[in-house]
Amino acid sequence: MNIIVCIKQVPNVTQVKWDADGSLIRTGLPTIINPVDKNAIEAALQLKEQHGGKVTVLSMGPSQVESALREALCMGVDDVIQLTDRKFAGADTWATSYTIGCAIQKIGDYDLVITGVEAMDGNTAQVGPQVAEYLGLPLLSYALSIAVADGKVTIDQKLGDVARVIEAKLPALVTVEKEINEYRVTPIDKLIDAFERTIPVWGVDDISPDVVHLGLKGSPTKLRKVYSPKLEKGKVEMLEGTPDEVARQLVDKLNAKFLI
Amino acid sequence: MDFTISPVNKMIIKAAKDFSERKIPAIEAYMKANNDYPPDLMEIYAKNRMLGFNVPREYGGIGTSNFNMILYIEEMGKTASTCFLPFMMNNSVAETICHWGSEEVKKKFVPPLCDGTAWATMAFTEPDTGSDPKMLTTTARPDGDDFIINGTKRFISMANKPGYGVFICKDLSLAGQKNNTTAFIIDKSSPGISCSKHYELTGLEGADTCDITFTDVRVPKGNILGNQGEGFNILLRWIAGERIQQAAGMVGVGQRAFDEAKKYSLQRVVNGMPMGYMQGFYWMLGEMKVKLEACRLMVYQAVCKQDAGKAFEVDSAEVKVFTTPMIQEVTRMAVQFLGSYGYSKEYIVEKLFRLAMHQGVVASSLEINKTIVGMTALMSRSK
């Protein structure tokens, strides 16, 4: 079974720092593989271990994205493809999905596409479903498990507070939740081998797209402005005393407001 | 010498950090509750392909450098967990068997040390023998195609775990010869082997260190590692590597102590200012940092020599002599830095301090290493 996993390299937004004026410091953040995309890779590797085949990881981004793909190789995937071209730059989710879709068509021989449910920087959760639409694949989103048998894929789906089991014929696209697995610690032998590999870079000419749909120009949405949210700050009443004393004061207050 | 951290090295560090953060807490929790290693510890290491760093792939290893291994150990050291000890042991014993063993011995004994089925042990120390091979009392008496082993080894790690150990014995078939020690690879579950309870140690919590006693234990001749009479040399070469690995772990321990002190110095506010901004404290941080950096460079230099295939035994002894008091001082300073919190088990620095104390006495004492370094310098023809 051949699986394509789409990953995104993201700035580690959990390490964001703010300057003294309360402005976000956007530079200098380390880039990482979007964490849930590692779960996607893990899910693919586990399926490969059960069913054989090949896992190919695809990522679009600037040249630095090579390091994310190198890390995917370290985890033990068979192949990686880097989508880098100046014409891809500035893409919104529509143009990104279109570009990735073209690349997947070019790879051709696949049974399953897996993505993380969303990226930690943008949090749109759009690219997976949109790639499915471009490729005309059934979408199985929010997977807590993936099983493949008899040419079908079945997932446990976490649809908010509804738990469903859904099934589709292969090929299909699955987006995975973090809870699906614990991704592996990098095996050292694969790590060593990964650095012996050359990572193929595909540009516009390699995926034969309609160039009007690429990058910033091909993006229906436009960014108008970015700002840091302002927060209103009120006056706090601090309770003083031993833990038992403050607890009693608090409970009295809540009780008076009918909040207990 | 160039110690540039390459992209591969960086990824090794990243993998080690990930392992330390995601896997060690559960291991540590088990060790705390049971005062022993988790029974599946070697399986965990094998699954994450961390065993046999410097062992060729054909014997089940990874086939990479000792440098990459010590980078891994350094990260593990930051957790202050004793679980790096069996990790180092399987790696170093597998490498030792690869270095000295015949093809047959390598094929038989190395793969189990890399695939997680066997726990390695290396044993020399006895109740009355620290570092002198002439004092050994554990004997190997030839008997047909076998040897019969009798005696007791003291302070032996993983002695009570399944798998093979390398035991250095007085070879009675070499009686009267100058080099009369031989290294035997012995299945620790052989009939006639018994182990004491664990020693309660100052640090190294959860370690299974105990005495192992051999009573007429039969070992086939085919289990001899290297040649008869080479036992002590095998030990010396192994322990030279082990000292570097231990020091790498201690650099991690020291780094964590420094990190904790730094973190505390920014959190704790005195007179409206984080205490780290007071000269007394940032001088301490500066001193800790420099000590650590010097230790790290020395460890890297020694391991590079090992990887280059050069003699590194004396370098390794120098590493021990220098880094032991340095790291002990760095961890002590961290305790001091945190004041009463530093002496409290709520914070990790007291554990780091206790752990650092082991370097002076485990895997050869600080003093014997001073002897090695001093005597070598004295006897050397070069200035």
Add this chain to the structure above:
Amino acid sequence: MADKADLTKYKGVWVFAEQQDGKLAKISLELLGKARDLADKLGEKVTSVILGASVKPLADDLIAYGADRVLVAEHPELAEYRTELYTKIICEEAQKDKPEILIIGASPIGRDLTPRVSFRLHTGCTADCTELDIDPEEKILVSTRPAFGGNVMATIICPEHRPQMSTVRPGVFAVPAKDPARKGEVVTVDVNIESSDINVTVLSSSKSKKHGANIQDAVKIVSVGLGASDSTSFAAIQEIARLIDGEVGGTRPCVEKVLIEHGVQIGQTGKNVRPELYMACGISGAVQHTTGIANAKYVVAINKDPNAEIFKFANVGIAGDAKQILTAIVKAIKAVKQE
């Protein structure tokens, strides 16, 4: 793809009305209120689209909450939500009706459905918005959403494609007042489903209390941060929530630690909540979290650091060890309850 010249043909604000088992989702009502506001600014109509097996009875409610017109698509195959079937019907109707704006709840269903619809219609979609408005000059939709992991807000437009699509996070807009006297038009959609349209089979479906306890509707929330993520404190938090009949929520790092489910994460990359009581335990008050509690009525903060940001958002604060204080609160509540 809509050419620029076509844009004027697109009129009206569409709202996708989400329902489960014949019950309208609260987010859909919140959206109707906002859609009304947007449509009024444009001088246009609000159309709500509802799909299901038997959903016509819900049309009156949609009108009462602000819709001028309801498109009702009924078919037995629509009983269970399925991406491709819903996409097909919405896209077919949108291509006929040409709405200028289409807004959908950023619920699990909405976030699954919207990207596929927007891709098929070749238009832009701004996800998880917290603010929607009409640019007074250009008369276009201006959507604001958290970006960069919720650390900044981004304002996004879709100038040349229609409909302009956005998903909106539940709990951001208030449910408008219901006006049963409102009149509107109910249009039945002609639904054609071929067997080739059905690619996903729902083998089972059940309510799971465990995943994403409905934190957004919670009246009381006891919330855990890293400073109270030790087992004793967390047990006390759960106990307090049980005693006051509230829900347990928390910060992103606690989700990372798998202490709580992502469904109850509060903040810019989680949920916005509007409870009567919000107890922040061991939460420092980073902006990523506090924007999610901007609508909380009464905030209690417990934190070791008396200078923690969280106290700036709190009505009542307690500086001290979370473990001790939470344990004491459990005791105090029990004492009050037994009286």
